[in-house]
Amino acid sequence: VDFLPVERVLQIGSAKGVARLLQRAGRSGHAPGRTSRVTLVPTHSLELLEAAAARRAVLARRIEARRSPARPLDVLVQHLVTVALGGGFVPDDLLAEVRGAHAYRDLAPAHWQWCLDFVRRGGPSLTAYPEYRRVAPDEAGVWRVPDARLARRHRMSIGTIVSDASMTVRYWGKGAAATVLGTVEESFIARLSRGDCFLFGGRLLELVRVHEMTAYVRRATAGRAAVPRWNGGKMPLSSELADAMRLELDDAESGCFESPEMQRLQPLLALQARWSALPVAGRLLAETLRSREGHHLFLYPFAGRQVHLGIASLLAWRVGRGSAATFSMAVNDYGLELLSPQPVDWGALLADAPGAARLFGADDLLGDLVASLNAAELAQRRFREIARVSGLVFQGFPGAGKSARQLQASSGLFYQVFRQHDPQNLLLGQAEEEVLRQELEVDRLAAALARLRADSLVVRFLARPSPFAFPLLIERLREKLSTEKLRDRIERMLRDLERAADAPPPVRRRRRGGDVPAVATPAAAAK
Structure with a gap:
């Protein structure tokens, strides 16, 4: 959308990132000297917090960096064939030009030579197939595309755009x-x-x-672990917006509610503090709850859906290695839930310093992550897009393009051939690296785990779901019930929570050594 008459953009729901919000706001007032305007329309209460945090981050110029990919060899392979079509190239001259691009600034000579060999003969495993001899040097040492049929196929694949299927x-x-x-x-x-x-x-x-x-x-049989599906995973909460949200919660903890959004959110945050605590910076808030479904753990790292899915899978994997346990998971951009039908003393597990260090530790992080999230299957599916960009898989002629199923079958065959006969193929390594960096966000996950280890632990035993825990329960129920039943269930849960919110605070009993809350143990919280 790039129309001059647009005066204001309506952002329905959170943009999940500061740069993304600014980019969308820029679609209004699209002329020199004109002002861009955007109005955020929250779809639930906690998006008021995101709106206040977004304004704070914009004013502080805390905008996400645009990180360049690191040496994407599939793009380089496509570029080599494209330049060969456009008059040819001399390898040494083109290498200097390629290294001028930021993504390839430290391209190793061995990687460059591998790419040249790949476009010339398809690498060690495809040498016998003429269709992969796409570029060859002529008598003057200039590399060109020698086959008109291969040239036509390549022209139809230039600028490949890939997306999740x-x-x-x-x-x-x-x-x-x-x-x-x-x-x-x-x-x-x-x-x-x-x-x-x-x-x-x-x-x-x-x-x-x-x-x-x-x-x-x-x-599946009743009572088995369930992982709810979710959409929109490509736009998780950014680190910059999450940091700004924690700063807003810090202000709320100290009684400062300056923005209109935070003033409207004040009653909900007061209820969260009354029933549990606020997940402010430097505090790892762990909420536990016993219900008819089992034993719940709620954590709030504020690291985005994908990182929370990784943390939830990692915790379930590591706890399951110590004792037999089955977990269901739910995640959103603010936190995660682990639910087990078997008794799990989360308070004791997290309060024990060596045990918490093992749960959130970085030791064998990649190995545990790969095992808990089936990274091998993710890499094979990531390879499909790499095969399309690099020209290994032809996507079909105009009007007769290949389906995602056909592309997956073709790229899957290449993946297996390379794994068996060319395990050092650099495109395989690229697929595995992209899964870790993009799909699993391993760098951001490691940073989140380091922050959780450094935070001070606060465990709260809940008598009922807190305002921050309630959306995680709904996330799991969304797929369990039909739309009508889900609406009825949510309305009933909301009525119960509103009655509890309007009730006076719990009576504090006097004990030797001072006051203690009326709900202080998991057993008491379940009553």
Whole structure:
């Protein structure tokens, strides 16, 4: 959208990032000397906090950095063929030009030579196939595309735009039994391993297998762990906006509510402080709750959905290694929930310094993360986009493009061939690195874990869900109930919470040594 008459942009819901909000605001007042205006329309109460934090970050010029990719070799391979089509190139001259781009400023000679070999003969495993001999030097030493057919195919693939695909969810079976249930984000299914369960369309399903772009499932037994699916995972809360939110909560803790948004949010934050505590900077707030569903743990790292999914999976994996336990997970941009039907003394686990260090520690972080999130499957699916950009997979002619299923089948074949016969293929390494840096955000996850280790722990045993915990419960219920039942359930839960909020504070009992809260233990909180 780039129209001069646009006077104001309405941002429905949070933009989840400061730079993203400014970019969208810039679509109004699009002329020299004109003012850009944006109005944020929150979709729930806590987005008032995000709105106040966004204003604070903009005024402080705390804007997210635009980080350049690190040596994307698939793009370089495509560029080599493109330049060869445009008159050819001399390798030494082109290398100096390529290193002038920030992303390739430290491109190693070995990586450059590998790319030249890849476009010339397809690398060690594809030498026998003429269609991968895309560029060759002529008698003058200039590298050109020698085949007109390969040149036409490449021109139709220049500037490839990749995006996340959807996967079909189908019952495992034959004939009429193999019913299609719907579609789900590929990035979600790729994180699951065979036997994992998830909620979909009100059904608890167990993943049987994944073939190309279809996830085969069967009904799971009641009480099994469930991971709710979620959409929009490509825009998690940014670190800059999260930091500004914690500063707003710091001000709220000290009784400062300057902005209109924080003034409207004051009653909710007062209730959070009354029932639990505010998750301010320097404080790791852990809330535990016992319910008919089991034992809940709520944490609030304020690190975005993807990082919270990684932390939740990591904690479940590490706790499960010490004792048999089954967990369901729910995440949003503010925090995460772990639910276990078996008793888990989260207060004791987190209060024990060596135990907490093991849970949030950086030791073998990559190994535990890869094991808990099925990173091998993620890498194979990431490789599909790399294969498209690098020209390994032809996407089809205009009007007859290949489907995502066909592209996945073709790229999956290359992935397996390279793994078996060319394990040092640099495109494989790129796929694994992009999964860690982009899909799992391992750098941001490691920073979040380091901050959690440094924060002072505050454990609260809840008698009922706190205002910050309530959205996490709804996140999990969203897939468990139909729309009508979910609305009724939420309204009933809200009525119960509002009655509890209007009730007087709990009576404090006198004990030797001073006052203690009426709810001080998990057992008392469950009553």
